[in-house]
Amino acid sequence: xxxxxxxxxxxxxxxxxxxxxxxxxxxxxxxxxxxxxxxxxxxxxxxxxxxxxxxxxxxxxxxxxxxxxxxxxxxxxxxxxxxxxxxxxxxxxxxxxxxxxxxxxxxxxxxxxxxxxxx
Amino acid sequence: xxxxxxxxxxxxxxxxxxxxxxxxxxxxxxxxxxxxxxxxxxxxxxxxxxxxxxxxxxxxxxxxxxxxxxxxxxxxxxxxxxxxxxxxxxxxxxxxxxxxxxxxxxxxxxxxxx
Numbered sequence: 001x002x003x004x005x006x007x008x009x010x011x012x013x014x015x016x017x018x019x020x021x022x023x024x025x026x027x028x029x030x031x032x033x034x035x036x037x038x039x040x041x042x043x044x045x046x047x048x049x050x051x052x053x054x055x056x057x058x059x060x061x062x063x064x065x066x067x068x069x070x071x072x073x074x075x076x077x078x079x080x081x082x083x084x085x086x087x088x089x090x091x092x093x094x095x096x097x098x099x100x101x102x103x104x105x106x107x108x109x110x111x112x113x114x115x116x117x118x119x
Numbered sequence: 120x121x122x123x124x125x126x127x128x129x130x131x132x133x134x135x136x137x138x139x140x141x142x143x144x145x146x147x148x149x150x151x152x153x154x155x156x157x158x159x160x161x162x163x164x165x166x167x168x169x170x171x172x173x174x175x176x177x178x179x180x181x182x183x184x185x186x187x188x189x190x191x192x193x194x195x196x197x198x199x200x201x202x203x204x205x206x207x208x209x210x211x212x213x214x215x216x217x218x219x220x221x222x223x224x225x226x227x228x229x230x231x232x233x
Contacts, residue, residue: 031219040127042206042223043163056220091162097219106219110162 002026004111006092012117013082020078021114025094032075033108034067035091036060043091049075082118089113122146125207125224132231136197140227142190142207151210152183154192156203157226163206197231204228
């Protein structure tokens, strides 16, 4: 399968613990996104990378959250001192952004997500 | 006010029915528009992009009205397999390039019954 993969698929942790999620994008995709989705809501943007550079972070991303994409390939999302409100599905998406008349055209492909439950 | 608004439904329709979903967006700088489909406990998958001229893909037709900041999706001859949540999605232009950040609506749930 050459799609976006995420690991783990499910994570149960106790409040206060740290967790780390991994996302492997589609090969050669230059952009990688993280979103969070809670029950009954659409996904909400958290952050994104173009190659290894983190270009935008949402205000939703508190200082307990950190994301990296060290070599421009896979990415990790770490949540420190988890809280019950962090329980959600964390989705990763990747895209190949190409420049067309100054605008970047892209289609984002999502991974299966990591479902986090904080007890 | 949410940036992208959808009626969450659920829409319960019989097989073979035609059903339409609507969506409004608040940011006039929105540049790209999409409908994604999400099955229960699965990731969103791109259903179709939406263009100003309107576009059709089999039983699915999408329309965009920039003046009214309104997007629609029409499904004809509904199948049981169309049961899912349909997410209206916009991409907002920032500066001179497209950042790629997608803004999702809450989603509209469709249940097609035999």
